[in-house]
Amino acid sequence: MASFKSALSLLLLALPLLVMVASAGNFNQDFQITWGDGRAKILNNGQLLTLTLDKASGSGFESKNEYLFGKIDMQLKLVAGNSAGTVTAYYLRSEGSLWDEIDFEFLGNLSGDPYILHTNVFTQGKGNREQQFYLWFDPTADFHAYSILWNPQRIVFSVDGTPIREFKNMESIGVPFPKNQPMRLTSSLWNADDWATRGGLVKTDWSKAPFTASYRNFNADKACIWSRTNKTSSCSSSSSSSSSKIPGNEWLTEDLDTTKQGRLRWVQKNYMIYNYCSDIKRFPQGLPTECKS
Numbered sequence: 001m002a003s004f005k006s007a008l009s010l011l012l013l014a015l016p017l018l019v020m021v022a023s024a025g026n027f028n029q030d031f032q033i034t035w036g037d038g039r040a041k042i043l044n045n046g047q048l049l050t051l052t053l054d055k056a057s058g059s060g061f062e063s064k065n066e067y068l069f070g071k072i073d074m075q076l077k078l079v080a081g082n083s084a085g086t087v088t089a090y091y092l093r094s095e096g097s098l099w100d101e102i103d104f105e106f107l108g109n110l111s112g113d114p115y116i117l118h119t120n121v122f123t124q125g126k127g128n129r130e131q132q133f134y135l136w137f138d139p140t141a142d143f144h145a146y147s148i149l150w151n152p153q154r155i156v157f158s159v160d161g162t163p164i165r166e167f168k169n170m171e172s173i174g175v176p177f178p179k180n181q182p183m184r185l186t187s188s189l190w191n192a193d194d195w196a197t198r199g200g201l202v203k204t205d206w207s208k209a210p211f212t213a214s215y216r217n218f219n220a221d222k223a224c225i226w227s228r229t230n231k232t233s234s235c236s237s238s239s240s241s242s243s244s245k246i247p248g249n250e251w252l253t254e255d256l257d258t259t260k261q262g263r264l265r266w267v268q269k270n271y272m273i274y275n276y277c278s279d280i281k282r283f284p285q286g287l288p289t290e291c292k293s
């Protein structure tokens, strides 16, 4: 009896832990290391992943699952100190020559100089939709959450819950939107000192190598996993508009409320350093269609 009781209390103690582990995601379960010959490592029982870069090579990983829409969070801690020349890319991407892609890229800098957060959206193999930002914190001092909301109406990039960019579905005015090609979550750390820091002026200081970026708290609980073999989505086999009515799937129709719209404007006003839609010189034939709406 006593042993039954203690077993029961042990179980009760362990239960919340199990639940926590399940919802936090596990790098061993959810990801595979794709390159870098030992420079990418999964640590702490799958709770932490690190990528490193040295003079010989960078490294990378990708999700085992492919997603067709999702609300995906990850916390990243970027290369600290003199990270000039390094780029940490974190993105969703589909396959083929007419691929779709939703990009976060972090361009390193000299100690004390700001990182650039570079974003882009590719549809059917065409990008050229860059927006760049400084951050309102030092992204190397601690972990911060970088999130992608991708549903049939919009793509929202967020940092610590603050939206920094929205790309709306503008198919009605002829702008393609990613909605048919499942994407894999991918990340890599590599050397890009030919362009990354001050446009390539500052080179990577290899005496500071290896450079390390860390990842934790992956969460894709709200995402539709695409099965290639069955050609079905875990959200529903029916249309996405009806599956959004399933409890837990509200994110499939999520919009930016007025508070979030205010935050988005705050970031765009104070932290955006480049917007392709304002770059008139780059598009002498006229700005892309989506910039005019």
Ligand SMILES: *[C@@H]1O[C@H](CO)[C@@H](O)[C@H](O)[C@H]1NC(C)=O
Binding pocket: 107, 108, 109, 110, 113, 114, 115, 116, 196, 197, 198, 199
């Ligand atoms: C690096 O710092 C310089 C000087 O403050 C700044 O102009 C640049 O935008 C920063 N970021 C990158 C990635 O070059």
Ligand SMILES: *[C@@H]1O[C@H](CO)[C@@H](O)[C@H](O)[C@H]1NC(C)=O
Binding pocket: 227, 228, 229, 230
């Ligand atoms: C595909 O469908 C089969 C049969 O319904 C099922 O057993 C299997 O788990 C499915 N595979 C995936 C990856 O969803």
